[in-house]
Amino acid sequence: MYRVSKGAPEQILHFAHNKSDIKRRVHAVIDKFAKRGLRSLAVAYQEVSDGRKESAGGPWQFIGLIPLFDPPRHDSAETIRRALNLRDKDEFIADLPIDELIEKADGFVGVFPEHKYEIVKRLQVRKHICGMTGDGVNDAPALKKADIGIAVANATDAARSASDIVLTEPGLSVIISAC
Numbered sequence: 001m002y003r004v005s006k007g008a009p010e011q012i013l014h015f016a017h018n019k020s021d022i023k024r025r026v027h028a029v030i031d032k033f034a035k036r037g038l039r040s041l042a043v044a045y046q047e048v049s050d051g052r053k054e055s056a057g058g059p060w061q062f063i064g065l066i067p068l069f070d071p072p073r074h075d076s077a078e079t080i081r082r083a084l085n086l087r088d089k090d091e092f093i094a095d096l097p098i099d100e101l102i103e104k105a106d107g108f109v110g111v112f113p114e115h116k117y118e119i120v121k122r123l124q125v126r127k128h129i130c131g132m133t134g135d136g137v138n139d140a141p142a143l144k145k146a147d148i149g150i151a152v153a154n155a156t157d158a159a160r161s162a163s164d165i166v167l168t169e170p171g172l173s174v175i176i177s178a179c
Helices: 009-015 019-035 076-085 098-104 113-125 137-145 157-162 173-178
Strands: 002-007 039-047 061-068 131-134 148-151
Touching: 002 009, 009 019, 009 039, 009 061, 019 039, 019 061, 076 173, 098 113, 113 131, 113 137, 131 137, 137 148, 137 157, 148 157
Parallel strands: 131 148
Antiparallel strands: 002 039, 039 061
16 A cells, blocks of 8 residues: 655655655756746655555655646736735844744745644734634634634635635635725
8 A cells, every 4th residue: 555645845855765865856847847837746655564544654755746837816916916005014024033023924825734823823922813814624723723714715624614704706815805
């Protein structure tokens, strides 16, 4: 029996037992895809010798990269422009404690699920009303913790049930329009 995983190349590469041998080549392919306007999805597998899904399994083998065409939505530029106009002011951030960095950030990208929850918690401790958008099972704890949890269209049942608001239209322009 084999276990297969797909995801962000850096995350999949992190678990590959041969990462030091292939890291440069993987990044070269990612760059090649990016120059063509494509995103990358990494795939790896591991053998589970005893055939039980609960077993730890052997070392992860990096299989390869899948190019994905993910064009910007038609309203992306306008949505970003409107979101940036909602900011109070720009500030330069250097050598600040983590809580201040979190507090001053305009947004977060590529955040691990456990860090999403921690970010929400730290903002709330600093007396901020915190909103969070998400779509997956891993987002559910942070969506539940947030003052306003927003599940995007096509979110998993877990994300939808943990949220206060469920969007029925794709894209984030719905949120920006409500502001």
